[in-house]
Amino acid sequence: MRVILNGFGAVGQSLAGLLASRDDIYTSYGTKIRLVGAGDSGGGACLEAGLDLAELVRTKRERGTVSGCGRPADPKEMIRDLEADVLVEATPSNYVDGEPGMTNIMTALKRGMHVVSVNKGPLALALPSLIEMATYNGVLLRFSGTVGGGTPILNYAKNSLRGEHITSFRGILNGTTNYILSNMEDGMAFGDALADARSRGYVEADESLDLDGLDAAAKLTILANWVMGMKVTMPDVRRTGIRDVTLQDVRRAAEDGSAIKLVASCDGSLEVAPVPVSRSDPLCVNGTLNAISFTSEHSGTQTIIGRGAGGIETASSILRDLLDIRRAVAG
Amino acid sequence: MRVILNGFGAVGQSLAGLLASRDDIYTSYGTKIRLVGAGDSGGGACLEAGLDLAELVRTKRERGTVSGCGRPADPKEMIRDLEADVLVEATPSNYVDGEPGMTNIMTALKRGMHVVSVNKGPLALALPSLIEMATYNGVLLRFSGTVGGGTPILNYAKNSLRGEHITSFRGILNGTTNYILSNMEDGMAFGDALADARSRGYVEADESLDLDGLDAAAKLTILANWVMGMKVTMPDVRRTGIRDVTLQDVRRAAEDGSAIKLVASCDGSLEVAPVPVSRSDPLCVNGTLNAISFTSEHSGTQTIIGRGAGGIETASSILRDLLDIRRAVAG
Numbered sequence: 222m223r224v225i226l227n228g229f230g231a232v233g234q235s236l237a238g239l240l241a242s243r244d245d246i247y248t249s250y251g252t253k254i255r256l257v258g259a260g261d262s263g264g265g266a267c268l269e270a271g272l273d274l275a276e277l278v279r280t281k282r283e284r285g286t287v288s289g290c291g292r293p294a295d296p297k298e299m300i301r302d303l304e305a306d307v308l309v310e311a312t313p314s315n316y317v318d319g320e321p322g323m324t325n326i327m328t329a330l331k332r333g334m335h336v337v338s339v340n341k342g343p344l345a346l347a348l349p350s351l352i353e354m355a356t357y358n359g360v361l362l363r364f365s366g367t368v369g370g371g372t373p374i375l376n377y378a379k380n381s382l383r384g385e386h387i388t389s390f391r392g393i394l395n396g397t398t399n400y401i402l403s404n405m406e407d408g409m410a411f412g413d414a415l416a417d418a419r420s421r422g423y424v425e426a427d428e429s430l431d432l433d434g435l436d437a438a439a440k441l442t443i444l445a446n447w448v449m450g451m452k453v454t455m456p457d458v459r460r461t462g463i464r465d466v467t468l469q470d471v472r473r474a475a476e477d478g479s480a481i482k483l484v485a486s487c488d489g490s491l492e493v494a495p496v497p498v499s500r501s502d503p504l505c506v507n508g509t510l511n512a513i514s515f516t517s518e519h520s521g522t523q524t525i526i527g528r529g530a531g532g533i534e535t536a537s538s539i540l541r542d543l544l545d546i547r548r549a550v551a552g
Numbered sequence: 553m554r555v556i557l558n559g560f561g562a563v564g565q566s567l568a569g570l571l572a573s574r575d576d577i578y579t580s581y582g583t584k585i586r587l588v589g590a591g592d593s594g595g596g597a598c599l600e601a602g603l604d605l606a607e608l609v610r611t612k613r614e615r616g617t618v619s620g621c622g623r624p625a626d627p628k629e630m631i632r633d634l635e636a637d638v639l640v641e642a643t644p645s646n647y648v649d650g651e652p653g654m655t656n657i658m659t660a661l662k663r664g665m666h667v668v669s670v671n672k673g674p675l676a677l678a679l680p681s682l683i684e685m686a687t688y689n690g691v692l693l694r695f696s697g698t699v700g701g702g703t704p705i706l707n708y709a710k711n712s713l714r715g716e717h718i719t720s721f722r723g724i725l726n727g728t729t730n731y732i733l734s735n736m737e738d739g740m741a742f743g744d745a746l747a748d749a750r751s752r753g754y755v756e757a758d759e760s761l762d763l764d765g766l767d768a769a770a771k772l773t774i775l776a777n778w779v780m781g782m783k784v785t786m787p788d789v790r791r792t793g794i795r796d797v798t799l800q801d802v803r804r805a806a807e808d809g810s811a812i813k814l815v816a817s818c819d820g821s822l823e824v825a826p827v828p829v830s831r832s833d834p835l836c837v838n839g840t841l842n843a844i845s846f847t848s849e850h851s852g853t854q855t856i857i858g859r860g861a862g863g864i865e866t867a868s869s870i871l872r873d874l875l876d877i878r879r880a881v882a883g
Binding site for chain 2: 371
């Protein structure tokens, strides 16, 4: 399986490390995953026989780009011209126009390449069209790492609950805001809680993605499309962030045995908003954890809890998607 | 897909009801599930064209057996002689010799029939041999409903975490003992908590299955085989039940921010025992809920929480297994 990896940040580097360390993939899954191209904002590198994974990571750390490994290549041209089976799109999420991921994904799909995206921007803005484009071109589009990081929430809902009707779901899908709200429960004011989260590197460079619920809304949109078959995009989400949550709100909830959480819910309509969640509800997790409860027709409500982010966790979800594509294609 | 259902208790009746209500199965999954045989301790019924599901349930309720519907048939002979694709084994779990389920499952596998079992006895006592027998005969053996009822724990571990190494897991796998221990946390003595659970119909006729951890140990054995690839049976589990848990133990744990839970753990060795679990651990669920935490190499620890039992929930897991077999066979 020949893979082009576009975006070589924490996730991309973790993926390279993971692939290098997993010498059991061929024996266990009957495929060898070969990175034939890699690109980042500084340039690109390609090699039909497969790039040297350790060299890629080393070069990136030393020079800030993978450019210089293998044969030089322009990342955009590579996606258009290089022979490969799958594009892994791992550039940062952009909720304005989804670029550069949007063009990368569309180029790959139109060429008949499968796509694994951990970039949420293009999916949140255009998932119904992208799924249609993949179907039309007879290829697969996978994005397990966009929701729940390494916690396979999308796969769980789609495959483990096969034969079931999921009627609604609600989730805590952004670890950063959950960390801030957990701090506020311990008595910290919003500003201090935010500063603490920032100092730990939990907050996105553009803090609005976390605080105004954009990240949660993007994940909600992806879930609604994938799990519920809804054809929706981010503007369909009613969205309130956590900037206006006060210590008083948090205390009032605590008196009722609840905690304020930024909940993304899909129950007919789509909404992201800070609401009280009972402490006895398994959904009510603290710190940077993510949690999601699916309610199904016959199996009751089921909750999955796990870490929602992290380079290595997200890289492991990409590997799962690649193996999933391999299995589907091998029939 | 022609199915023989052996055992027509709460789960069997729920399955009949579920199949009758789901007229979308053919359009969604490309197969029609036809119950060509049904048996219980009072006798059996068969009909190649498919038994009338409503009549089966009505007859069972009125006469205590399905005997009298369709053509009369002996349940054991039916499994040996009737043309069918899958046996659904739903007689009660027996941890002494696994009968009658053990013979039923072996007969079906040897004939080249796929098997879906919600009966834990034969699996806990002989899963390694039964898996070998299924493989040798080129058929599938599925048992999603044995662990977690309608919560697809086995599938999650096997498929959603595809490409991952699960290194250990621990779970609260018996809702009855968890209900009793939750009551004790609220200050009830063991005897009163047990009486309360009995009055709600939560306790097995043979209460030892719950209280001495046999049910939890059976589920642990099944998980260890299926998820970890261990070849183990129930005698490999070190097992302590909850009869000796005192209110003092529960209070001491509470002072440390923990609760005593009957935890089934697989971390090198297999053990079922009452141990303190921190209240901040997502595993620490109350009431009749089940929970399991899987720790994997790259995706951290993930917890799934759901109802662990119930006729309709377990029936929905059987339907998932049937559709899973259909998909695997259709390639």
